[in-house]
Amino acid sequence: MKIHTSKLTSAFLTSVMLSLLAVSAHAAVLQSAFGDPYQAIPGVAAAQSQVVYYRPGTPGQKAEPAFVYIDKEFHTGLLPGGYTVFCLAPGRHGLSAVLDDAPRYGGKRVQPGVRLEPGKTQFIRVSEAGSLEPQLVSREAAEQELAGTRRQMHVLSRATVQSCEYVKQPEVQRYTLSSDVLFGFAKSAYEDIREDGRKEFAELLRKLGRDDLQVNQIEVVGHTDPIGSVPYNDALGLRRAQTVRQLLIDSGIAPQHINARSEGSRQQVTGNCSGSRAAQIACHAPDRRVVVEVTASGEK
Known part of the structure; x- marks a missing residue:
């Protein structure tokens, strides 16, 4: 049987990274974990659906990360005051943000389905109560909460996502x-x-x-x-x-x-x-x- 060492090494490193991320939640959060402040997200082409997953709060606030999974693949660990943006093909996808998920990572095995419409942007808020059901939020309400948040930058996504193709919107x-x-x-x-x-x-x-x-x-x-x-x-x-x-x-x-x-x-x-x-x-x-x-x- 042929063993793909590169995939095993990548999976191992990802597991270690997630464990360290969970353990370090009580340590000081470095500002390097965050990127640019949130700005209004433009629309995408009709062949794509865009998702903005966010966690209200203040960047640098100490908390356990909320592990974001896309179709059972790890994407990022959202800290308070962080957000992430990704694009997928329109249709039904498994999306969740799970608190206290390490070390079992069960959140990637049981995911609620969300139907994403072509050319639309969906805003989803992390549930601090621990609910796996995505909390869908209107753009108006989401962008009020997104003010002051910053893009989450500290981990490498393992999820299969698309590069967003933005179109000029009225x-x-x-x-x-x-x-x-x-x-x-x-x-x-x-x-x-x-x-x-x-x-x-x-x-x-x-x-x-x-x-x-x-x-x-x-x-x-x-x-x-x-x-x-x-x-x-x-x-x-x-x-x-x-x-x-x-x-x-x-x-x-x-x-x-x-x-x-x-x-x-x-x-x-x-x-x-x-x-x-x-x-x-x-x-x-x-x-x-x-x-x-x-x-x-x-x-x-």
């Missing part, structure tokens, strides 16, 4: 309006818009003019807090998005360029809020928002 500007400023709590109608809400909308129009964009499409997305049922929040988010859409039409933007939809409470930007109902309402205020996404071809 510019997308996002403007966030506070629902609490636009409307009273649980309100959504045109006649419910408050005076300070009209001032905030006027400021949005000034920003659109100041950014001097050649608008191709506007997506108005309504978001709610998790208080109430899912159907109720979906409907409330849509009504608020439709009201803002009408305001944009009234300002002179052609209706065929504006779409309204709701994400309900599925893209929260707050953590777990507890206490009395009043305390929860106050805590979840950032979740109640209307996001205006302007896709533009550039300057006028």
Whole structure:
């Protein structure tokens, strides 16, 4: 039987590397373990799917690494404040980030499946609770958490990934309006818009003019807090998005360029809020928002 010593040596070194990575978690984390700070990730070609796996926190924070596996192959060990980017062929793939996995490395044997869409970028957050199920996060919420993180650089990937083929994307500007400023709590109608809400909308129009964009499409997305049922929040988010859409039409933007939809409470930007109902309402205020996404071809 022919023995491939190079593969055995590589596998052995990888095993040693992972063990040292786990053991050294309580030692000081060198800044050389991290690369460039996070910047907005461009889109990829339709023949690929892109994944941004990240772990919120501060680079240099002491913690056990979260071993990231791709289709049962080791990719990297994410420390707090670290992220990694890779591309795969579209379709279903096994993805997981496992805490306390050494020395058995069982995470690579049992992996949840995630379907990756062609030409799309999926953001996935490491679960500090130890869940193997990938925590899928919207770009908007993920990039808030990714601010200040840095690319993880300290280990060599053993996973089969592709070099990402980036394509030039239309510019997308996002403007966030506070629902609490636009409307009273649980309100959504045109006649419910408050005076300070009209001032905030006027400021949005000034920003659109100041950014001097050649608008191709506007997506108005309504978001709610998790208080109430899912159907109720979906409907409330849509009504608020439709009201803002009408305001944009009234300002002179052609209706065929504006779409309204709701994400309900599925893209929260707050953590777990507890206490009395009043305390929860106050805590979840950032979740109640209307996001205006302007896709533009550039300057006028």
